Amino acid sequence: MNDAHLHMIFNHFPIIGSIFGFGILLAGIILKNKSVQHTAFVLLIITAILGLVAMRTGEGAEDIAEDLGIAHNLIHEHEEIAEKLAILLYLTGAVSLLALITSIRNHGKAKVFAFVTLVLALGSSVLSKPVGTSGGEIRHTEIRENVTVSGEENHHNNDDAVEHKNETKQ
Numbered sequence: 001m002n003d004a005h006l007h008m009i010f011n012h013f014p015i016i017g018s019i020f021g022f023g024i025l026l027a028g029i030i031l032k033n034k035s036v037q038h039t040a041f042v043l044l045i046i047t048a049i050l051g052l053v054a055m056r057t058g059e060g061a062e063d064i065a066e067d068l069g070i071a072h073n074l075i076h077e078h079e080e081i082a083e084k085l086a087i088l089l090y091l092t093g094a095v096s097l098l099a100l101i102t103s104i105r106n107h108g109k110a111k112v113f114a115f116v117t118l119v120l121a122l123g124s125s126v127l128s129k130p131v132g133t134s135g136g137e138i139r140h141t142e143i144r145e146n147v148t149v150s151g152e153e154n155h156h157n158n159d160d161a162v163e164h165k166n167e168t169k170q
Contacts, residue, residue: 003060010054014089015132017047018124021096025118034103037114041100044121048093055086070138078134085127092120 021044028036062075099113 002064003057004064007054007057007061010050010057011132011135013050014047014054014085014124015128017043017050018089018092018121018128021047021092022118022121022125025114025121029114029118037103038100040121041096041103041117044096044117045093045100047124048089048096051086051089051093055082058082065138074134074138078131078138081127081131081134085124085131088120088124088127092117092124095120 021040024043025037025040028034028038028040058079062079065075066072095113095117099110099117101107102110102113
């Protein structure tokens with residue numbers, strides 16, 4: 001198992017963990033249920049840790065992908081967005097830890113940390129979409145914009161790509 005394989009395994013957790021963590025925390029806050037909130041905090045902490053693993057395996061995956069002839073610009077775009085998400089994930093994880101500790105201790109600032117965590121988790125969830133999409137575009141040409149049925153990049157607008165697709169079907 002190489003870094004590219006490990007990266008493909010771990011890169012999904014930060015995306016899914018952010019979305020589920022946000023949803024669970026939102027439900028916990030609305031229901032005023034500390035157990036649900038604690039579950040979300042733990043999930044967001046684990047998400048930050050798995051985000052670190054995804055980042056650490058990304059460099060090796062990049063080298064392997066470039067050796068396979070993948071365009072550097074696709075990899076670079078993904079890496080730049082992923083670095084921003086990683087910082088937000090680490091911050092979310094750290095604040096989640098503070099929120100968990102203050103909530104367990106019934107500290108007066110527990111609600112503040114819960115709401116800050118909620119906002120950070122929302123930001124992580126929103127930013128995870130372009131990270132996942134740009135990562136997918138590296139090997140899945142079918143999700144790239146301006147790609148025709150033959151897999152060749154089409155630098156015209158999408159209407160031209162649809163016309164070309166219809167012509168090739170006939």
